[in-house]
Amino acid sequence: MIHGVSLLPLLGIAVIVVGFLLRLNPMLVVLAGALVTGLAAHLDANALLATIGTGFVQTRNLSLVLVLPLAVVALLERHGLRERAQMWIAGFPGATMDRVLIAYLGFRELTAAIGLSSIAGQAQMVRPLLAPLAEGAAATEGIALDDAALARLRAHCAAADNVGLFFGEDIFVAFGAVALMHEIVKSLGYDVAPMRIALWALPTALCAFAIHALRIVLFARRLRRTRA
Amino acid sequence: MIEALYALVGLVLAIVAAHTFADTAHPRRWTSGAFWLLFALTFLLGGRVPPQAIGVAVIAMALLAGFGGVRGGAHASGDAEARRASAVRLGNRIFLPALAISVVTLVYALLVPGGAFVGLGIGCIVAWLAALLVTRDTPLQSMREARRLIDALGWAAVLPQMLAMLGLVFTAAGVGKAVAAVATAYVDVNSLVVGVLVFALGMALFTIVMGNAFAAFPIMVGGIGVPVLVGVHHADPAVVAAIGMFSGYCGTLVTPMAANFNLVPVALLELEDRYAVIKAQAMTALPLLVCNIILLLVLVHR
Incomplete structure (x- = not known):
């Protein structure tokens, strides 16, 4: 107990951290974490089951954005979508892999900043289009990618999408996160215009673009040195 | 509207489950099929049955996945030469359905504020029809291919919801x-x-x-x-x-x-x-x- 707050619920966090560090199956780790947390907080079996069920049903949109695009992308892949993306990018000799990734990072951050965060994503854009484009650009540059280098390039494709999305969306004043910040700060006694919160997201958003773009350039340079 | 889209996700997952049960060459077809069927049911019945029932389903899914019960089937990955030939034949038309997801989502989001997920769902339906048209393939084949990708994800497809659920349990506790x-x-x-x-x-x-x-x-x-x-x-x-x-x-x-x-x-x-x-x-x-x-x-x- 600290200041009258029970620390027992932190047991669940310990379960999660140890489970992830030992690389146990994440589904089991998360289940164990939820059960331990619930029991430590003295939730009875009925309330715990209800909390788990409600939480799962409330977050179905997370799987919606995964499953439905995959059903479209899968058929297109059978008919050569990824191959076509590689052929298309080969028509632009100036499209190096770092330029492809940085252009995508900028596109993702800018569109998220004007509220269009759902027009791209890992299932609908990164797997079917961005990854083949980046791989195609590397091939056009004459870089032979072995399995390890290919994996790192693909991981960078996923990273460009995440970084662009995270640090773009808080600039959009009508985004849920800005509303959340506004409400919470207001509940603490300070009524700040959402516009000003969005405005003060700009310095970090610019830093994020600069840092990540620089990392992409360095990554591409390293690949060129070792794999060309 | 969003409920109808959740039902559609449930339908796709139920088809994946049915294909898995019917796949006699699959090493774990009963446990894998059960996993996808339970996931489908959370979409088809979520909000209609008591949350405790969903809670039981979630625990069953975690146990099936955690003890190695969820495996992918053997998929004829298609011939790389055929894909290349098809890419040449279809040309840049093949990009249209993929981009349609984003364009429809965008238009819907502009017309209906706060409708991003519904927009994405409608975008996927439009894109799916366009994909069938462009490739002249069958809905059945598209479901087989969807199963190939969902199989490749395996239980990782369910993990985001598991973790979001955990976050809510953390908050409640x-x-x-x-x-x-x-x-x-x-x-x-x-x-x-x-x-x-x-x-x-x-x-x-x-x-x-x-x-x-x-x-x-x-x-x-x-x-x-x-x-x-x-x-x-x-x-x-x-x-x-x-x-x-x-x-x-x-x-x-x-x-x-x-x-x-x-x-x-x-x-x-x-x-x-x-x-x-x-x-x-x-x-x-x-x-x-x-x-x-x-x-x-x-x-x-x-």
Whole structure:
């Protein structure tokens, strides 16, 4: 107990951290974490089951954005979508892999900043289009990618999408996160215009673009040195 | 409308389950099929049955996946030569259905504020029809291909929802209050530098644990951001809020708890290392967190 707050619920966090560090199956780790947390907080079996069920049903949109695009992308892949993306990018000799990734990072951050965060994503854009484009650009540059280098390039494709999305969306004043910040700060006694919160997201958003773009350039340079 | 789209997801998953049950060459067809069927049922029945029933289904799915019961079938991955020939024959037309998802989502989002998920769902339906038209393939084949990709994801497809569920259990159990109590009990947060460090690092660490900066925000802002940085040091609350949230996002970049961003792409891109995406992001997250701390220190005395 600290200041009258029970620390027992932190047991669940310990379960999660140890489970992830030992690389146990994440589904089991998360289940164990939820059960331990619930029991430590003295939730009875009925309330715990209800909390788990409600939480799962409330977050179905997370799987919606995964499953439905995959059903479209899968058929297109059978008919050569990824191959076509590689052929298309080969028509632009100036499209190096770092330029492809940085252009995508900028596109993702800018569109998220004007509220269009759902027009791209890992299932609908990164797997079917961005990854083949980046791989195609590397091939056009004459870089032979072995399995390890290919994996790192693909991981960078996923990273460009995440970084662009995270640090773009808080600039959009009508985004849920800005509303959340506004409400919470207001509940603490300070009524700040959402516009000003969005405005003060700009310095970090610019830093994020600069840092990540620089990392992409360095990554591409390293690949060129070792794999060309 | 969103309920109809959830039902559609449930239908796709039920077809995946049926194909899995019917796949006699599959090494674990009964347990894998049961896993996809349960997942389908959470979409078809969620909100209609008591939440406890969904809770039981979730636990059953976790046990099926956790003890190796969920495997992919053997898929004829198609012949690379045929795909190449088809890519040449179809030309850039093949991009149209893929881009239709984004375009329809965009148009819908502009017409109906707050309708992003519905827009995406409608976009996928339009794109699916366009894909059938462009490729002249059958709906049955499209479902076989969908099963190939969903099989490739395996239980990782369910992990984002599992973790989001865990976040809600954490909240219900008061984990946030306990973390804030620990974070503020032993340090002198009344010093500006210490206050900023505890606030920014606390946002990042708390987000790493919870997998979601939104869960960390009320606790860190209520515990330190407003009372100390704004109350004692007269910082601009807009600055504290915006940069505090971004400090949390630096945590999101490096936590496996944010499975939809960091673990699902590993499966989607068929990478060996479960933490490959996190490794690609870590060296962006760390300097960016330092930037946030510096920005906070500078802007407090604006």
